[in-house]
Amino acid sequence: MVRIGFLKMFRDMKRSLSAYLICIFIVTIGFVGYSLMLVTRTEMGEAKDMFFEQCNYCDGFAEVVSAPATVARELEKIPGVMSVQGRIVQKIPVEEMGSDDIHLKVISQTIDGMNRVYLENGRNPAAGEDEIVVGTGFYGAHDLEPGEKITISPQGTNRQMTIVGHGVSPESMYLVQNLAEMLPALDKYDAAFVDIQTAEKIWGHKGEVNQFLFRMKPGADFEDIKEEVEDVLDPYGVTSTYDGMDEVSVAIFQQELDQMEQMSAYIPVLFLGVAAVILYILLNRLLGQQRTQIGTLMALGVRPRLIRLHYVGYGLTVGLIGGCVGGILGNYSAAPLTDYYKVFYQIPDVTKGFYVQYVIQGMVMAGGFCSLISYICTGMVKKQTPAGALRPEAPKTSRRFFMEIIPGFTRMFTVPGIMGVRSLARHRRRTVLSLCGVACAYMITATLVSMSSLFDIFIFSELEENQQQDIAVSFTELIKEEDALEILSNPRMQKMEGVLEVGAQLKSRKDDLDVTISAIDRDAQLTRLYDAEGNAVYTRQEGIVLSEFMASRLGLQKGDYVTLKMTWPEEKEYEIPVTDLMAQYIGTTAYMSKEALGDLTPYHDVISSVKCKAPEDVREELKQQVDDSPYEGIIETRQEKIDQYRSMMGSMNMILFSMAFLGVVVGIAVVYTSSLIYYEELKREISTLMMLGMRSGECLDVISVGQYLLACGGILLGIPMTMWASRVISTGMASEMFTIPDFVEGKALVVSVFLIFLSVWFSSRLILRKMKKLVPVEMLRERE
Amino acid sequence: MEEYVLKGEGLRKVYYGEGVSVEALKDASFTIYPGEFVVVLGPSGSGKSTLLNMLGGMDQPSDGKLFYVRQTKNGPEEIELTSLNADKISDYRREAVGFVFQFFNLIPSLSALENVELSASMSENPRDCREMMRLVNLEGREKHFPSQLSGGEQQRVSIARAIVKRPKLLLCDEPTGALDSRNSVEVVKLLVKVKEEMGCPIIAITHNAAMAQVADRVFYMKDGMLEKIVTNEHPIPVEEMVW
Structure with missing residues (x-):
């Protein structure tokens, strides 16, 4: 019976092969997307875990202005903390590279400490020597060789460092220069690693560090001890504390993985929906055509349930083949996508494999769904008596199409x-x-x-x-606005506006969010804000303008109050009104007027960047002007962005x-x-x-x-x-x-x-x- | 207990349509005995097919009762078909009834032999499928699909499919209705041969009076009524039947 049933099914399907193939094709596409995303996500997730383990990536960070390295022992006394390591992180300009505005994020490390570099070539820098391991992206972009020297310029004095290798670290997977930047440019900014003793010499503060890394005991959560950490570090100017997974580079990568997982749910649903329509039409027609056969089978004594099961087999076959082929193809087509992410996020050691579980999941989901559609479709079998099925179907009454009432439609x-x-x-x-x-x-x-x-x-x-400037100059440290405008004054300059960008946390009853606060002039012309309807939005004397996304995350509306938490020069929270909501597609920048931020914090008359309206070729002149000043800055044009x-x-x-x-x-x-x-x-x-x-x-x-x-x-x-x-x-x-x-x-x-x-x-x-x-x-x- | 295979008492069937009802069968009572060849004769619309559908458990009467006597190890057991649920009726069709249809109703995507095997697969004690093909003179045509067979050949496959499961009664709905005279005679010959070899009662409906000549009894139907039942004292051999 089963064999005969299968023979009948396959021969029936062969007779309408093209229609079934189309249906299988649609299901296949859906599950190619499904397994493609999940395989990539799994491979990248596994590679990330291995990478983090090899680098001994920490559970939490605390950044300070400067603190004795011995404070680490004090921090280790906090319940839940297993170990703490101090380190020095500096953003240092690189000279004589044939291009300006090149910086390295120089990170100190110890051989068996946390957040070590993953060496892709060469060796670790020796203790106390002027040796450096540069990021692989930077190394490749500048075609560097082991033994070659690069000149870094900490505090304005040049220092030659010998390259002893190149590598990557979790913190350099998606490394951006400053909070306003959204995309990494590894030729201009990458991580570099030196020994802690070398870092102390470069920084010039022996025994001092500006960052602490935390390893938590099993089961303990860094989020739970943040306040205690901040209390201990308060005398040293704590600027931020955050979980290891909230580190910008790691968080962005994790978001990418999460999005892949979400996409893997959307894609098959979309395509299965279409396959369901086709399958339903197809099976309805088949059941209509095989009405007599159904009657005959009933007359032979086959129970209606078994007949339904037979026709469910058609859908099941479509689903199983589509899910299986989709799963297999998805596995194979994941390789280029994995390679893309591997290169983009600089993840080493990505192991590619064939994930049978996604093929099986695809088959179960597609098979189950298509069977369900077929089962719904075969409902008529249950209602049919054998004699009724053997009688020719009563011809459908001809009806006029509803649009025929429109005069002239039929003509x-x-x-x-x-x-x-x-x-x-x-x-x-x-x-x-x-x-x-x-x-x-x-x-x-x-x-x-x-x-x-x-x-x-x-x-x-x-x-x-939003951004109306032609050139943006970002200073590596805060600068008085009048000094910045004077440095950048140029006869061809049409307009200049200073902007202060600082990191902060926004808190509400619903959630909290790390953001960049951009303080601009209330009548700013070079930074324009718009709401979702395209109407101009302005910062006010007090309060803050949030993006629609931020407001939704925080559960706030225009007119509500939000808690603004600043950590420098001291940790303090302020209640401020949300004066407006704006549309924002990229980034997490909330806007305040300079007065509003200045009234709350000690950030008076200082800025971090200047937006300029000027011909783009003024860039070189501005570069020279910045170089001639005691300040360091990065200059970027709109076209570069x-x-x-x-x-x-x-x-x-x-x-x-x-x-x-x-x-x-x-x-x-x-x-x-x-x-x-x-x-x-x-x-x-x-x-x-x-x-x-x-x-x-x-x-x-x-x-x-x-x-x-x-x-x-x-x-x-x-x-x-x-x-x-x-x-x-x-x-x-x-x-x-x-x-x-x-x-x-x-x-x-x-x-x-x-x-x-x-x-x-x-x-x-x-x-x-x-x-x-x-x-x-x-x-x-x-x-x- | 009276020895019979099927017994109908006051069977009635009404079909309901859009605002109209048609009484297709009116108060039919009868008994079918083992081993007899019954021909149900009547013009189109007389209720023949409705009656046959009820006997085969293909349709339920609106009124009346239908009994079937099943032979068990403990002797005959009378079952009221009209009180069975859909699954039990399916079992009745599967175990007791063999059907032969006017338009053969073979499964087009299965070969001749596979059509017979389909029926055999539902029986606990089927006959050999290839032997059935030989019995209906279709040896060598096993692998042919219905579309590759003539009408007469298709009907013979249909008969093989019906008898392979050793039915307790064989129901034939206008078995010669779609055939020419030569093939019709062949089919009737085959039905008589089956009756003689297997001993199961055969009920065949037809509007062709010629078939009545070979029957043991003839049920005459008109306008949904079972007008009369005539016993054929001297059924003629099939060879002498005038078509």
């Missing part, structure tokens, strides 16, 4: 066209499902096409709407373009399956038309007119669905660093309309080819 079509329109009305359930299928395909295409233009939105929003974004978003766009292409393929799959089913059903009518003398091209209207109408309906339904999908994606993928805008580009909607109609045209061509092979006499002779 728009040929007679075969009207037949096509009425066949939509006759099979209402199928029409609704096909409509949903087209709408899903439209939603997938439009959402992905729209996402592929996110880059433009980011750039437009960040660099054209755009190029930086472009290089990062380029690879992302490639992925999104590929997915948009898949959206088109899904569109064709849905429309073609729907056309095929209608064609199979209307074959007799088409044969009759051919017997009457119509050519196949003329008969095609029976199918194509209905499909074009379905496409129109599907698009109308798809537009709000696209809006909804955009909202789901923007909510689900929002992180502290990036907010995906809840925005669908008009161009994406138009392009997708074109692509859906292209799918209908393409499907019609395929149906026409079948129609040309149709022999009307034979068709009309067949009983069923």
Whole structure:
């Protein structure tokens, strides 16, 4: 019985092979995405764990202005702490590299201490010697060799260091120069490692450190002891304490992994939805065609439950094959994505493997889902009596299409066209499902096409709407505003605005958030803020402007009060009003007026950067002016920033373009399956038309007119669905660093309309080819 | 207990449509005995198929009772078919009934032999499938699909499929309705042969009076009524049947 059942199923499926293959293909795409994301996430997660273990990455950080290294012993007395290590971290300019504005984050280390460098080549720097291990990104970007010397310039005095190796560390996976920077540029800023004794000499404070690393006892959490740590370090100017996983570089990498996991949940759901529509249409048609066979099987004594199970097998087969092939392909296609992340985040030792569990998960999920759809579809078997099933089905009553009440509607079509329109009305359930299928395909295409233009939105929003400056000069330490403006004064300068950027924590009853506070002029022209509706937003005499994302995370609205926690020069909390909310897609910057911040904190008349409106070629002159001053600064033009974004978003766009292409393929799959089913059903009518003398091209209207109408309906339904999908994606993928805008580009909607109609045209061509092979006499002779 | 296979008492069937009801079978009472060949004769719409569907447990009567006598180790057991649930009715069809349909109703995606095997797989004690193919004179055609067989051949496969599971009664719904006269005679011959070899009662509905000549009894139906039951004292051999 089982063997016969399988034989029947496989032969039935072979007869409608293309339709089943399409369905399998859709399921496969969904599970390629699923396993691709999870395999990459697993490989990167495992590599991260191994990497962190090899570097002996710490559980927590505490940053101070300066403290005796012996304070570590005092910190070790805090319950839950296993060990504490002091270290020196300095941002030091590098000279004579053929380019300006190059800095290294020089980190001290001990051979068996925490947060060691993972050496990719060479050896660790010797104690007390002027030896340095530079970051692999920096090493590669400048084509350095072991034994080569580089000149660093701590406190304005040059010091030659010998390169003894290169490597990476968890803290350098995504290293940015300052809080306002969003993308790493390893040729200009990377980590470097020296021995602690060497670091002391460079810094010039023997026995002093400016950072403590914590290792917690098993089961203890660094978050629970932060306050005690801050109490101990209070006399030494504690600037921040944070969990090891909240370190910027580590947190960004972790966010990437989390997003991959989220994506792995969205993608199969989207594609399974489309597969469900196709499978439902397909099985409904099959059950209609095999009505007599069902009756015969019942007459032979096969229980309806077993017959249902037999037809559930069709869906199960589709699901199992799709899930399995998707899982396998996803495993193999994960390699390039893993390589991309490996290079981007500089993770060493990524072990690639084949993860059978994701293939099995895919098969279980897809098999289960498709079986469920089939089970729902076969509900009619239960209601059917054998005698009823053996009787020919009562012909469906012909109905007028609801749009026929529109005067002149029917005159728009040929007679075969009207037949096509009425066949939509006759099979209402199928029409609704096909409509949903087209709408899903439209939603997938439009959402992905729209996402592929996110880059433009980011750039437009960040660099054209918000940041109006041509050149930004960031000083490595706080500087009096009048001094900065004097240093940068230039006859070609059109406008200058000082900005103070400081790290802070925002707290509410709901949550807390580490942010950058950007203090700007109340009438700032070079930093412009806008709300979600595009209206200008300004900072006030007091209070703070938060991004929509921050407000949502903190559970706040305009007019509410938020706690601003500053840690320097002393830890203090302030209650300030949220004066406005703004749209912000990149970064975690909250804005205050200089007066508002100055009134609360000792940050009076000091700034950290200057935004300049000037021709970009003034950059060199400004560089010289900064070099001639006692201050150090980094100068960046708008174009440099755009190029930086472009290089990062380029690879992302490639992925999104590929997915948009898949959206088109899904569109064709849905429309073609729907056309095929209608064609199979209307074959007799088409044969009759051919017997009457119509050519196949003329008969095609029976199918194509209905499909074009379905496409129109599907698009109308798809537009709000696209809006909804955009909202789901923007909510689900929002992180502290990036907010995906809840925005669908008009161009994406138009392009997708074109692509859906292209799918209908393409499907019609395929149906026409079948129609040309149709022999009307034979068709009309067949009983069923 | 009276020795019979099936007994109907006051069977009635009403079909309901959009605002109308049709009484397809009116108060039919009858008994089917072991080993007899019953032909149900009547024009289209007389209720023949409705009656056959009820006998085969394919449809439930609106009124009346239908009894089946099953032979068990402890002797005959009378079962009221009209009181069984859907699963038990399926079991009845599986164990007791063999069906032969007017349009053969073979599964198109299974070969001739596989169609027979499908039925055999549902029986606890089936006959040999290849032997059945030989019995219906289709040796060498086992691997052919229904679409590769003539109407007569398809009907013979259908008969093989029905008898392979050793049914307790064989129900034939217009078994010659879709065949030419030569094939029709062949099929009737085969049915008589089956009756003689297996001893199970055969009930065949037809609108062709010729088949009545070979039957043991003839049920005449008209307008949903079982008008009369005539016993054929001297059924003629199939070879002498005039089609």
